[in-house]
Amino acid sequence: xxxxxxxxxxxxxxxxxxxxxxxxxxxxxxxxxxxxxxxxxxxxxxxxxxxxxxxxxxxxxxxxxxxxxxxxxxxxxxxxxxxxxxxxxxxxxxxxxxxxxxxxxxxxxxxxxxxxxxxxxxxxxxxxxxxxxxxxxxxxxxxxxxxxxxxxxxxxxxxxxxxxxxxxxxxxxxxxxxxxxxxxxxxxxxxxxxxxxxxxxxxxxxxxxxxxxxxxxxxxxxxxxxxxxxxxxxxxxxxxxxxxxxxxxx
Numbered sequence: 001x002x003x004x005x006x007x008x009x010x011x012x013x014x015x016x017x018x019x020x021x022x023x024x025x026x027x028x029x030x031x032x033x034x035x036x037x038x039x040x041x042x043x044x045x046x047x048x049x050x051x052x053x054x055x056x057x058x059x060x061x062x063x064x065x066x067x068x069x070x071x072x073x074x075x076x077x078x079x080x081x082x083x084x085x086x087x088x089x090x091x092x093x094x095x096x097x098x099x100x101x102x103x104x105x106x107x108x109x110x111x112x113x114x115x116x117x118x119x120x121x122x123x124x125x126x127x128x129x130x131x132x133x134x135x136x137x138x139x140x141x142x143x144x145x146x147x148x149x150x151x152x153x154x155x156x157x158x159x160x161x162x163x164x165x166x167x168x169x170x171x172x173x174x175x176x177x178x179x180x181x182x183x184x185x186x187x188x189x190x191x192x193x194x195x196x197x198x199x200x201x202x203x204x205x206x207x208x209x210x211x212x213x214x215x216x217x218x219x220x221x222x223x224x225x226x227x228x229x230x231x232x233x234x235x236x237x238x239x240x241x242x243x244x245x246x247x248x249x250x
Contacts, residue, residue, distance in 0.1 A: 015183040018094050025187070099115075201223070
């Protein structure tokens with residue numbers, strides 16, 4: 001087992017409110033391709049950035065719907081990994097944990113995490129493009145994309161596209177939690193995509209201990225108090241066992 005800094009272990013044991021921000025690297029460990037991974041097959045001719053926009057949906061809604069159906073199938077093939085389950089265990093051990101994710105695959109919830117703050121939505125959900133309401137059921141008429149049973153508007157994935165604002169309530173919760181926590185984990189995220197990339201800096205400004213877990217160096221690395229290189233599925237279970245050796249079962 002890795003020997004973790006004594007100061008980090010003490011901060012983890014004494015923390016009253018921990019904020020965790022997760023990014024694509026956590027999902028990649030479950031076999032879920034990151035958003036910018038190379039397209040394959042039929043989709044090799046497209047750039048993701050050219051399909052994940054309101055303009056693309058308006059121009060060719062059937063194409064965008066089909067691409068997300070393909071991506072959803074990839075997501076549904078993924079299962080939570082040890083990093084996901086370690087966060088569930090961490091939630092049990094601390095007074096308060098706020099889990100914020102940039103991922104849209106729902107794997108944190110599948111692992112058992114509660115009240116996950118989804119900054120970029122969830123690809124498993126569908127919403128009406130006109131009313132912005134989540135729709136669970138609709139009549140399959142063969143039209144692609146299908147129509148909202150309430151208003152007849154086209155259905156779309158419940159994810160945040162380029163050019164769209166993040167869900168305001170989710171973003172506000174994330175900001176307030178980052179400003180109020182005493183320990184902040186940035187896990188598997190490039191620390192490049194705003195506004196999520198600013199969250200650990202909000203925590204730093206308030207005196208919180210900021211920890212980065214990532215196999216590669218990011219713009220946050222030089223500012224973090226502790227940097228733990230490696231995949232979250234390895235680092236997180238080890239860290240929890242180091243902090244609670246008498247009780248850890250992850």
